[in-house]
Amino acid sequence: MTFLDSLMAGLSLVSNLEVFLALGLGVAIGVIAGAIPGMSATMAVALTLPFTFSMQPVTGILLLLGVYKGGIFGGSIPAILIKTPGTPASSATVMDGYPMAERGEAGRALGMALWASCTADLVSNLSLILFAGWLASFALNFGPPEFFTLILFSLTIIAGVSGESLLRGAFSALLGLLLATVGLDLIYGTNRFTFGDPNMMGGLNFIAVLIGLFAIPEVLAMAWHPTGHLGKTRSLGKNKVTFADYKKSFRSILRGSFIGVFLGSIPGIGAAPAAFLSYSEARRKSPNKANFGKGEVEGVAAAEAGNNGVAGATLIPLLALGVPGDVITAIIIGAFMVHGLQPGPMMFVVNVDLIYGLFIGLIVSSVFLLVIGSAAIRGFKYVADIPRRILIPTVLILSIYGVFAVNNSVFDIGVMLVMGWVGYLMMRMHIPAPPFLIAFILGPLLEDNFRQAMLMSGGSPVILFRGPITWFFWGLTAITLYAILRTGLRGPKPPDSDAVASPAKN
Amino acid sequence: MKLKPLSLLASAILLGAMSTAALAEYPERPINMIIPYGAGGATDISARAISEPLSKAAGKPMVMSNITGAGGATGSVQVKNARSDGYTMLFARVGSHTVNPAMKATLPYTLDDFRFVTVYEINPVVCAVKEGSDIQSIEDLAKKAEEGGVSYSSSGVGSMLQLAAVMVLDEFGVKDPLNKATHIPQKGGGEAATAVLNGTVTFVCTNSSALANLIANKQLKPILVTTKEPLAGFDAPTAVELGKPALTELVGWTGIAGPKDLPDDVAAKWGEWMAAAVADERFMKTMTSSGSIVELMSPEDASAFINRQYETFKKLVDKLGMRVEG
Numbered sequence: 001m002t003f004l005d006s007l008m009a010g011l012s013l014v015s016n017l018e019v020f021l022a023l024g025l026g027v028a029i030g031v032i033a034g035a036i037p038g039m040s041a042t043m044a045v046a047l048t049l050p051f052t053f054s055m056q057p058v059t060g061i062l063l064l065l066g067v068y069k070g071g072i073f074g075g076s077i078p079a080i081l082i083k084t085p086g087t088p089a090s091s092a093t094v095m096d097g098y099p100m101a102e103r104g105e106a107g108r109a110l111g112m113a114l115w116a117s118c119t120a121d122l123v124s125n126l127s128l129i130l131f132a133g134w135l136a137s138f139a140l141n142f143g144p145p146e147f148f149t150l151i152l153f154s155l156t157i158i159a160g161v162s163g164e165s166l167l168r169g170a171f172s173a174l175l176g177l178l179l180a181t182v183g184l185d186l187i188y189g190t191n192r193f194t195f196g197d198p199n200m201m202g203g204l205n206f207i208a209v210l211i212g213l214f215a216i217p218e219v220l221a222m223a224w225h226p227t228g229h230l231g232k233t234r235s236l237g238k239n240k241v242t243f244a245d246y247k248k249s250f251r252s253i254l255r256g257s258f259i260g261v262f263l264g265s266i267p268g269i270g271a272a273p274a275a276f277l278s279y280s281e282a283r284r285k286s287p288n289k290a291n292f293g294k295g296e297v298e299g300v301a302a303a304e305a306g307n308n309g310v311a312g313a314t315l316i317p318l319l320a321l322g323v324p325g326d327v328i329t330a331i332i333i334g335a336f337m338v339h340g341l342q343p344g345p346m347m348f349v350v351n352v353d354l355i356y357g358l359f360i361g362l363i364v365s366s367v368f369l370l371v372i373g374s375a376a377i378r379g380f381k382y383v384a385d386i387p388r389r390i391l392i393p394t395v396l397i398l399s400i401y402g403v404f405a406v407n408n409s410v411f412d413i414g415v416m417l418v419m420g421w422v423g424y425l426m427m428r429m430h431i432p433a434p435p436f437l438i439a440f441i442l443g444p445l446l447e448d449n450f451r452q453a454m455l456m457s458g459g460s461p462v463i464l465f466r467g468p469i470t471w472f473f474w475g476l477t478a479i480t481l482y483a484i485l486r487t488g489l490r491g492p493k494p495p496d497s498d499a500v501a502s503p504a505k506n
Numbered sequence: 507m508k509l510k511p512l513s514l515l516a517s518a519i520l521l522g523a524m525s526t527a528a529l530a531e532y533p534e535r536p537i538n539m540i541i542p543y544g545a546g547g548a549t550d551i552s553a554r555a556i557s558e559p560l561s562k563a564a565g566k567p568m569v570m571s572n573i574t575g576a577g578g579a580t581g582s583v584q585v586k587n588a589r590s591d592g593y594t595m596l597f598a599r600v601g602s603h604t605v606n607p608a609m610k611a612t613l614p615y616t617l618d619d620f621r622f623v624t625v626y627e628i629n630p631v632v633c634a635v636k637e638g639s640d641i642q643s644i645e646d647l648a649k650k651a652e653e654g655g656v657s658y659s660s661s662g663v664g665s666m667l668q669l670a671a672v673m674v675l676d677e678f679g680v681k682d683p684l685n686k687a688t689h690i691p692q693k694g695g696g697e698a699a700t701a702v703l704n705g706t707v708t709f710v711c712t713n714s715s716a717l718a719n720l721i722a723n724k725q726l727k728p729i730l731v732t733t734k735e736p737l738a739g740f741d742a743p744t745a746v747e748l749g750k751p752a753l754t755e756l757v758g759w760t761g762i763a764g765p766k767d768l769p770d771d772v773a774a775k776w777g778e779w780m781a782a783a784v785a786d787e788r789f790m791k792t793m794t795s796s797g798s799i800v801e802l803m804s805p806e807d808a809s810a811f812i813n814r815q816y817e818t819f820k821k822l823v824d825k826l827g828m829r830v831e832g
Contacts, residue, residue: 049551184662186693188830189663198579198583198614201576202575267696268693321725322719322723323696324696333696334551337715337796338791343723344723347723407575408540408573409573452691452706455657
C-alpha cells in the first residue's frame with residue numbers, strides 16, 4: 001500500500017461526525033479535569049477509559065488522547081491563577097505564570113500558555129508522524145546507565161531555577177532529595193524513614209507535596225498578614241496575549257517542543273522534567289534572564305511548550321514499540337487491548353488505516369485544543385478578579401479536596417499541611433521552592449537508575465561510560481557545571497548585588 | 507487510629523447496633539471498594555470492568571477508590587483496619603496477598619487479617635526473552651544461568667514477577683538462583699517488560715496480558731507458559747509439557763476480600779452477586795481480550811486456593827532465604 005492509499009484509508013476511518021465529537025468532548029473533559037487541582041490528567045483518562053469500551057476503536061482512542069492533551073494544558077490554568085498546579089506537569093508554569101497573575105496579567109499568561117501548548121502539541125504530533133520509527137529505536141538505546149547520565153544532567157536545572165542565591169537553591173534541592181528517600185527501597189524492598197507507619201511505606205504523595213509547597217504558603221501568608229495585599233493592585237484579567245509576545249517567545253517554544261518530544265519518546269521520564277528543562281534552557285538563552293521567576297511571559301511559554309511537547313511523543317514508544325512511556329499511555333494501551341489491537345511495529349502493517357486515522361485525529365486535536373482552550377480561558381480568567389479574601393480560603397478548600405481525591409487518604413492532607421509550613425518557612429527565608437520539587441522528582445530516578453546500572457555491571461562504574469549517549473550527557477553536564485561555576489566565581493554582578501544582600505537581613 | 511476508651515466503647519455499641527441492622531438488609535448504602543494499585547494497571551482494569559455488573563447485582567453503587575503505594579500494602583492495610591460490616595472491601599491481588607506476605611517480614615498485615623469472598627480472575631504467567639536472543643528454550647536459559655550472566659526484571663521487590671523468575675529457575679534445576687542470576691527491579695510491570703526489550707535484562711516472567719502485544723509483534727519470544735493447556739497466542743511449551751506440574755501453581759489472580767470478621771451472610775451475598783456479575787458479556791470480553799481466564803471461586807475455594815499458593819511461595823522463600831527483613 002502506498003502512502004497515499006494509507007492516508008485515504010485513514011481518512012475514511014475518521015471522516016465521520018462521531019469521531020470529531022469524541023475528540024472535542026475529550027479535549028473539553030481534559031481541560032476541565034486538568035483545571036481542577038488534584039484531578040490529574042492521569043485520573044481523567046482512567047475514568048474515561050470504561051466509556052470507550054463500547055465505541056469504535058479509533059473513536060475511543062481519540063477520545064482518550066483528547067482527554068490527555070486537554071488535561072496537560074488544563075493544568076496550567078490553576079497554576080497561573082491560584083499557584084496550584086492542576087497536574088504535576090504544570091508545576092514549572094507556576095514560576096512565572098503566578099507572578100504574572102499577581103501583576104494583573106492573568107489573561108496574557110493564560111493566552112501564552114495556550115498558544116505555546118498548541119504549538120508544542122503540533123510539533124509533537126508531527127514528530128510522531130514523521131520520526132516515530134527513528135525516535136523509537138533511539139529510545140530503545142536508553143538503559144539504566146544512559147538514564148543515569150541524562151538525569152544527572154537534568155539536575156543542573158536546579159542552578160537555573162534557584163533565583164538569587166545558588167546556595168539557597170542547593171539547600172532546597174537537598175531537602176527535596178532527603179524527603180524523596182521516604183518509602184520502600186527499590187532494590188532491597190526494605191523500609192526507609194517510614195517510622196513503622198504503613199501510610200509512609202509508599203513514599204510521600206507527589207501531589208500532596210506539590211500543592212503543599214506552592215499553594216499553602218500563600219494561604220499561610222494571608223492568615224499571617226491579612227491586609228498585606230491591599231496595597232498591591234491586582235487588576236482585572238482582561239488583557240490578552242499579543243502576537244509580539246508569541247513571536248518573542250517563539251524560539252523558546254520551539255526549543256521546548258523539541259525537548260518535550262525528545263524526553264517524551266524515551267519511556268519513563270514524564271512531562272514535569274521536560275517542562276523544567278525547557279524552562280531552564282529558555283532562561284539561560286534569554287536576554288532578560290533576571291526577569292525569569294518574576295513574571296516573564298517567555299518562561300510560561302517555555303514551560304508549557306515543554307510539557308505539551310511530551311503529550312504526542314509519548315505515543316512514539318506506544319505505537320512503534322508497544323511500550324507505555326508513562327502512566328497515561330499505560331492506560332491507553334488498555335484501550336487498544338480491549339479492542340483486540342496489539343500496539344507495536346506490526347500494527348503499522350496490519351492496522352495501517354487505524355494508525356493513519358489516529359495521526360489525522362491528532363493533528364485535528366491541536367486545533368480543537370486551541371478553540372476549546374480559548375473558551376476555557378475566557379471562563380476561567382475571571383478567577384483572577386475574585387477578591388483575595390474570598391479566593392484564598394477557596395484555594396485552601398480546593399487543595400484539601402484535591403489532595404484527598406488523589407488517593408482517598410486523610411494522611412495525604414496531613415502531608416500537604418506539613419509541607420505547607422515547610423514551604424512557608426522556605427518563603428520567609430527566601431529559599432526557592434522549585435529546586436526542591438525538581439530534586440523530589442529526579443532524585444529517585446537518579447538513584448534507581450544508578451543502582452540498576454550497578455546491578456547490571458556487578459558494581460563496576462565503567463558501565464556509566466558505555467556508549468556515545470552516556471559520553472554526550474557527561475559532556476553536557478561538564479560544560480554546564482563549568483558555566484555555573486564560572487558565573488559563581490565571578491561573584492555577584494552589580495545589578496544582582498541588592499538582591500543577594502537583601503535576604504541576609506531577614 | 508487513636509480513640510479514647512469512652513468513644514471506643516460508644517463506637518463498639520454503635521457498631522453492634524449497626525451490624526444487626528446491616529444483617530437485616532445488607533447492602534443499604536453504597537459499598538466502598540479499594541483498589542490497592544494505580545489507575546490503568548491490571549488490577550484496576552479488572553476491578554473497573556467488574557464494578558458495573560457487580561453494582562447491578564448488588565442493587566447499590568460500588569465506589570471505586572485507588573489507594574496505592576508499597577506494592578499494594580497501603581490500600582490493604584486500610585481494609586484490614588476497616589469495620590467488618592461489608593461496606594469496605596478490597597480488590598486483592600497475587601502480589602499483595604500471597605507474594606508479599608510470603609516475602610516480607612515487616613508487612614503490616616498477614617493473610618489471616620482478611621476474609622476472602624471470591625477469586626474471579628486467573629492470569630497465566632509467561633516467561634519471555636528478547637526475539638533474536640540465543641536462548642531458544644527454558645533449558646537454554648537454565649544452562650546459561652548456571653554459567654552466570656543471566657538477569658531478570660520485576661516490578662519491584664516482593665512482586666509476583668520476582669518470585670516467578672526465581673521459582674522457574676529453581677524448578678529447572680538452577681542451584682542457588684539468587685546468586686547465579688541478577689534481579690534488576692523496575693518501577694512497574696510495563697518497565698519490567700521494556701527492560702527485556704532494551705537489553706537491560708535477559709528475561710522476565712509476568713502475566714500474559716503484560717506481554718501479549720510484545721509477543722504478537724515478535725519483539726519478545728515466549729519460552730514457557732505456566733498453564734496446563736497451551737495458551738492461545740503464546741507459542742511456547744506449557745509447564746506440564748515440560749514435566750514441571752508444580753509450576754501451574756504460579757498464576758496471577760484477582761479476588762475480593764473484606765476484613766477478617768466479615769459476617770457469613772455478607773460473604774454469602776457476595777457469592778450470589780459475583781455469580782451474576784461474571785455472566786456479564788462486556789466484563790467477559792474485557793477480561794478475555796487481555797488474556798485472563800475468568801474462573802469464579804466460592805469463598806471456601808478462594809481461601810483454599812490462596813492459602814495453597816501462599817504455602818508454595820513461602821516454602822520457596824524459606825528454602826532460598828529470600829525473606830526481606832527490616
